[in-house]
Amino acid sequence: MSERGRPRTFDRTAALRRAMELFWAKGYEGASIAELTTAMGINSPSLYAAFGSKEALFLEATEYYTQAEGTEIWAALDEAPTACQAIENFLRRTAKAYSQTDRPQGCLIALGALHEDSSSGAICTDLRRRRAENLTALRERLERGVAEGELPAGFDCDGVATFYATVQHGMSIQARDGASCSALMATVTGAMAAWQTLAGPDRA
Amino acid sequence: MSERGRPRTFDRTAALRRAMELFWAKGYEGASIAELTTAMGINSPSLYAAFGSKEALFLEATEYYTQAEGTEIWAALDEAPTACQAIENFLRRTAKAYSQTDRPQGCLIALGALHEDSSSGAICTDLRRRRAENLTALRERLERGVAEGELPAGFDCDGVATFYATVQHGMSIQARDGASCSALMATVTGAMAAWQTLAGPDRA
């Protein structure tokens, strides 16, 4: 039924992963179709037949990235028993992942397309949506901390979530500048130093 | 002596400022020569005669940006009497500047060229150098705090400077996502909440 016609001679998922790695390293606009096809090991007609367009390929690549690279980092929020440990582990995993030298440094979602171009409007919108989802995930973990009594009732979940999301975004740029894992951990130390003040009983 | 030949019919500094604004909004690769010449009000031969190349124009534009847009923010480090107030004012001025709606959001130095391309190696190198200089400025202000007795002798000036520099970089991405000044101030609040822990007497 669905296996009519000449079968595909390449692994679609493997090609998608290589495209994702190239987008990760060079950004949406920086990765050309010629570079993509070379990295994917296919010719451009095969790319367009399998993925539709450069834009559609990028959107699929970011979804793949979210599943393959983001899961471990964000799972820290659910695994730790307290919000404090959850945020700290989340940042520590970020520091480790962003500084690995066997892959591009920093985050595809944060760095993939920061300059809104006429040809990349949907790309920017999609990445912004994913960043907003990340912010929501942090806020909901903090709200859980409030619900469980770990954090005071008046705790500014939204503001604190914004702070930690912003720190993680900054770590992407820091990693792109070649920062080591220990240098990124200095940022984590600074960010977590804020915790006891923010979570203190006499603070909003 | 130097006024031989046909005089230039455009204001070189005004053209440079418009080029800076376009690079600021769209990044180095995202701003094309055609868009630049339109924004600058000149034709491409005039651009090349006056500035040399797109790369040289960008380098000059970033220097202009540093002088015109960065001075007020970074002057906060010298104006405040204590390191704590210096950092806080520095971040507050950052929040206000990055969220202005009459100019591009975020920082040209942080966002101008994050993906190292074969054609933009010198650009990335220059922006990295400027970011490193900013980190140094923060560290030296903290070291002054140690010298003046405000901060303990074992204070990790380098690590804390890295933290605050990273926060500022993250604020550029946050601003690009449309964050308001008050949203950026939430990040400042979080970052400054770390201070009393970091500067406490029983912390390295």
Add this chain to the structure above:
DNA sequence: TCTTTTCTGTGTTGATCGATACATAAATGA
């Protein structure tokens, strides 16, 4: 006035951009 120098506008260069036309190859269904 006349040469020299420098800038301006038009038009164009080869290279590269994202995306396809086309013919051929390899599978299934009849």
Add this chain to the structure above:
DNA sequence: TCATTTATGTATCGATCAACACAGAAAAGA
């Protein structure tokens, strides 16, 4: 065996990229 369907490789499309050739225009120096 043969029509149908889908994938592949070659070769190319018009558009845009950064950069420049060229000739005319506008200044200074002689």
